[in-house]
Amino acid sequence: MTQDLLLAPPNTRGASIAPRVIKRLERKIQDEETPLISKYITWCNLLEFVYEGENLLLGNETNQDLKMCHHTIIETSIVLGEALLSEENIEEVLSNVGCTRDDFKAKIEILRHKDRIWHGDLTSEKAEDILKDVFGP
Numbered sequence: 001m002t003q004d005l006l007l008a009p010p011n012t013r014g015a016s017i018a019p020r021v022i023k024r025l026e027r028k029i030q031d032e033e034t035p036l037i038s039k040y041i042t043w044c045n046l047l048e049f050v051y052e053g054e055n056l057l058l059g060n061e062t063n064q065d066l067k068m069c070h071h072t073i074i075e076t077s078i079v080l081g082e083a084l085l086s087e088e089n090i091e092e093v094l095s096n097v098g099c100t101r102d103d104f105k106a107k108i109e110i111l112r113h114k115d116r117i118w119h120g121d122l123t124s125e126k127a128e129d130i131l132k133d134v135f136g137p
Contacts, residue, residue: 022049022073029080036084036093043080047107049073050114057118071119074111081108 025046029039053070060066084090085104094104117127 019069022046022076025049026076026080029084036087036089037096039084039087040090040093040097043077043084046073046077046080047111050077050111054114054118067119071115074115074119078108078111078115081111 025042028034028042029046034042050070050073053066053073057063057066057070081104085101085108087093090104091101094100
């Protein structure tokens with residue numbers, strides 16, 4: 001059964017993250033009437049849900065509902081970030097918040113890596129092998 005809430009205790013902050021909140025953020029970003037700076041800030045707020053989901057997944061990696069919700073939030077964040085990046089005046093907005101186009105692209109790329117690490121085929125063993133190859137034993 002799918003839970004109404006993305007996360008429930010043992011959330012250390014005692015709060016839960018509801019999928020409807022994510023949908024509300026998504027609608028705000030997609031709304032043509034919303035100023036671009038508000039869209040960017042809303043997208044940054046969406047990233048907080050990604051990080052919160054990761055905090056809750058630590059030690060609870062087998063919770064499939066939690067994993068599915070986290071995966072959906074990451075995918076949504078990537079798609080919305082790419083849409084924002086294609087906005088005509090995004091350079092000006094990014095400049096106003098002390099961010100560059102490359103910084104923003106890097107944030108989106110980090111989300112792709114997070115998705116692969118948490119929900120793809122990059123296991124802990126593979127990650128250790130990669131680190132050993134790069135840094136040695």
